[in-house]
Amino acid sequence: MDVSRRKFLSIGGAGALGGTALGGSTLGFDLRAAQEVKQQLRIAGAKVSRTICPYCAVGCAMLAYTKKKDDGHTELLQIEGDPDSPVNEGRLCPKGATALELGVSRRRVPYPMYRAPGQANWQRLSWEEALNRLARNIKRSRDNTFITEDADGNTVNRCEGIAFAGGAAFSSEEGYFATKVMRGLGVVHIEQQARV
Ligand code: SF4
Numbered sequence: 001m002d003v004s005r006r007k008f009l010s011i012g013g014a015g016a017l018g019g020t021a022l023g024g025s026t027l028g029f030d031l032r033a034a035q036e037v038k039q040q041l042r043i044a045g046a047k048v049s050r051t052i053c054p055y056c057a058v059g060c061a062m063l064a065y066t067k068k069k070d071d072g073h074t075e076l077l078q079i080e081g082d083p084d085s086p087v088n089e090g091r092l093c094p095k096g097a098t099a100l101e102l103g104v105s106r107r108r109v110p111y112p113m114y115r116a117p118g119q120a121n122w123q124r125l126s127w128e129e130a131l132n133r134l135a136r137n138i139k140r141s142r143d144n145t146f147i148t149e150d151a152d153g154n155t156v157n158r159c160e161g162i163a164f165a166g167g168a169a170f171s172s173e174e175g176y177f178a179t180k181v182m183r184g185l186g187v188v189h190i191e192q193q194a195r196v
Pocket residue numbers: 053054055056057058059060088091092093094095096097
C-alpha cells in the first residue's frame with residue numbers, strides 16, 4: 001500500500017487509531033510523531049487558555065487552544081490535558097478527552113428548549129422567554145416556600161423550596177457570584193459538584 005506523508009497527515013485521526021492498533025509504527029512512519037506534527041500545525045499561533053473539565057468532580061485541568069478567524073469569530077481548535085496540573089498531570093479520561101465537542105459539535109443545541117409538564121415534545125424558546133420563565137418560577141417558588149420563623153419561633157428568613165447546584169466548570173468568581181445571589185434569595189440548599 002502506497003501512502004504518501006501528505007496523504008497520511010490528511011487522514012489524521014484514522015492514522016492515530018492505526019498507530020494505537022499497530023503499536024505506533026507502520027508503513028515506514030512513526031504514526032505518533034506524525035500525529036503530533038499535525039496537531040502542532042493545527043494549533044500553531046493559537047491562544048492557550050487554562051480551564052477545568054466540566055464533567056465530574058475530579059476537576060482535571062485543561063488547555064484550550066483558540067484562534068481568531070478572519071470574520072472576527074473565535075474558533076476553538078483543540079482541548080487537551082494540562083501537564084502542569086497536579087490533579088491530572090496532562091491526562092484526561094475518555095469523557096474529558098471529548099470536551100472539544102461541547103463547543104464545536106454540530107449536534108449541540110445552542111438555544112433553550114422547554115418541555116411542559118406531562119408533554120412528550122420539547123419546544124424551542126427564545127432566550128428572553130426562557131429567562132422570563134425562569135425568573136417567574138423562582139419568584140413563585142420563593143414566595144410559596146419562604147419561611148420567616150422556624151417551629152421554635154426563631155427568625156430564620158430562608159427559602160426551602162429552591163436548591164442550587166454549581167458545576168465543576170465554575171470559576172471562583174462565578175461560584176462566589178452564584179452563592180451571593182442564592183443567599184440573597186434566602187436559599188439554604190446550595191451544593192457544588194466539584195471538590196477541587
Ligand atoms: S477528564 Fe474525566 S476524570 Fe477528569 S474531570 Fe473530566 S470527566 Fe472527570
